[in-house]
Amino acid sequence: MTKKRKTNMAKEMIKVLIEGGKATAAPPLGPALGPMGVNIGQVVSEINKKTADFKGMQVPVEVTIDSGTKEFTIAIGTPPASQLILKEARVQKGSGNPLTDKVADLKIEQIIKIAKMKEDATLGKTLKEKVKEIIGTCQSMGILVEGAPAHDTIGLVNEGKFDQKIKEEKTELTAEEMKTLEEEKKKLAEEMEARRAEFETRAKAILEEMKDKTRGQIKAKMVEEGIPGPIIDEHLPAAEEGEAAKPAEGEKKES
Numbered sequence: 001m002t003k004k005r006k007t008n009m010a011k012e013m014i015k016v017l018i019e020g021g022k023a024t025a026a027p028p029l030g031p032a033l034g035p036m037g038v039n040i041g042q043v044v045s046e047i048n049k050k051t052a053d054f055k056g057m058q059v060p061v062e063v064t065i066d067s068g069t070k071e072f073t074i075a076i077g078t079p080p081a082s083q084l085i086l087k088e089a090r091v092q093k094g095s096g097n098p099l100t101d102k103v104a105d106l107k108i109e110q111i112i113k114i115a116k117m118k119e120d121a122t123l124g125k126t127l128k129e130k131v132k133e134i135i136g137t138c139q140s141m142g143i144l145v146e147g148a149p150a151h152d153t154i155g156l157v158n159e160g161k162f163d164q165k166i167k168e169e170k171t172e173l174t175a176e177e178m179k180t181l182e183e184e185k186k187k188l189a190e191e192m193e194a195r196r197a198e199f200e201t202r203a204k205a206i207l208e209e210m211k212d213k214t215r216g217q218i219k220a221k222m223v224e225e226g227i228p229g230p231i232i233d234e235h236l237p238a239a240e241e242g243e244a245a246k247p248a249e250g251e252k253k254e255s
């Protein structure tokens with residue numbers, strides 16, 4: 001979708017969503033720029049240069065054109081930090097249980113890269129502070145940073161372990177480092193599947209042990225055993241009429 005609006009001093013603004021690095025003179029951009037008398041090729045080229053790091057993602061682009069001089073400026077929005085993290089980690093989604101299940105590992109260089117991409121949309125005043133914000137987002141997604149839980153890595157940032165790389169704004173990884181991360185991701189997936197299998201085995205055992213108990217009692221036992229919610233929901237017997245709204249013993253009722 002393309003939006004146009006007039007601004008002060010005879011300027012017009014065009015807002016579009018463009019796939020990173022793939023702007024063309026075709027719709028939606030070309031037809032919107034045509035009547036403006038601006039050099040469409042130059043606009044497209046600059047947009048692609050500014051959005052090259054966002055390949056595969058939809059990026060908000062704002063083109064402001066001076067109707068008198070035909071000069072233009074381009075402002076690039078960025079996808080949410082979580083999307084950039086998933087792209088760097090090469091995973092489709094974060095962990096459903098981030099406290100125990102980790103889906104990927106990122107190097108500090110990748111965090112610096114994301115922090116630089118989001119530098120206009122983060123609260124931190126320095127790159128180091130922005131790096132810590134991005135690491136904090138990894139925490140809720142079940143993504144390790146430098147092989148450690150995100151809160152531990154933030155401690156290392158505070159201690160100055162990555163100061164040199166942050167100062168140099170280092171964002172590139174070697175092929176060997178990328179290979180190591182892929183191997184780590186595979187290992188994490190195998191560990192997660194193994195834990196899931198253990199939880200499922202225990203859930204089935206509880207069902208057998210408590211087959212004469214109520215659904216609420218069975219659920220309370222599973223919660224006590226530390227079985228993750230999604231696995232509990234998969235294995236619990238169907239709720240009887242009037243029972244679904246009752247929380248298990250020791251479990252808080254949702255407000």
